[in-house]
Amino acid sequence: MHNAAMEQRTDNLRGMAFMAAAACVFSIEAILVRIMIARGIPVETQVLVRALGQAAWLMPWVFSRGRALFATQRLKLHILRGVSSVLTWGFYYWSFTHLDLATATVLSFTNVMFTTLLAQPVLGERVDMARWAGTIAGFLGVAVMLRPGADVSLMGVAIALAAALCWCGITLTTRKLTRTDSTPTIIAWLSVVTVLCALPVAVWGWKPLDLGDLAWLAVFGLVCPAIIVLVTEALRAGEASAVGPFQYLRLIVIAALGWLLFAEIPDGWTFLGAFFILGGAVIITVAEARR
Secondary structure, three states: HHHHHHHHHHHHHHHHHHHHHHHHHHHHHHHHHHHHHHHHHHHHHHHHHHHHHHHHHHHHHHHHHHHHHHOOOOOOHHHHHHHHHHHHHHHHHOOOOOOOOHHHHHHHHHHHOOOOHHHHHOOOOOOOOHHHHHHHHHHHHHHHHHHOOOOHHHHHHHHHHHHHHHHHHHHHHHHOOOOOOOOOHHHHHHHHHHHHHHHHHHHHHOOOOOOOHHHHHHHHHHOOOHHHHHHHHHHHHOHHHHHHHHHHHHHHHHHHHHHHHOOOOOOHHHHHHHHHHHHHHHHHHHHHHOO
16 A cells, blocks of 8 residues: 555646646747747747647658547547637737736636536536636736726737637537547547638638748747656656646746836736636645546
């Protein structure tokens, strides 16, 4: 029993390390998006490169499994997940054109509140009191950030909340797909659908790019897909209740980088709202993991 407990503790520590690394890559993604927006690189182009980068990470699985990798009986669900991903990326990246890094990031955490609201009607899941409490706390935090006289872009908040709502599509479809399809198959279809969806929009919004722009895009496309690998390995190694809350480290990292790189310092009300949103998200994450 003692050895089993020690082994589980070691696995949890490994999982926490993976999730903390994922939070750091999430932060790098936000910084890269902010830099590319400042350079005038269209968000549509960024979304396409993000999808192409994910497809590039998929190649080893394609070579090893071939067409069997795409075997599924739930094609419509895969398409819905892919469309949700493209919309989430697009709205999330777009929100950085209106909001500082920390505010856009903390609003993205409301996706767990929206997921709680939709879990019962969509998945038939029972929502317990802890998850309701976390949801109420989260939306109270949004209300604090949007108080009368707040110096925050309502357009930016609307875009960030739209990204969070679309994120629910990723979460809910993933829960359904993991019951029947393997992780490589889910990622394979995600790569195909996101590229097909992002390509025409990127062509429509195309602007000429210089070598510097292409270099930033290359780093962005190759680095950011590591997020899904790190999160998957974190949940594979440790218990979800132990490793899940570590994803919220990205708010601390992003706030610090926003201050160091762009001199962004959110006001006290924003920090108070962030406290409620982050607290609610952690409550829901732990309750969901224990369930």
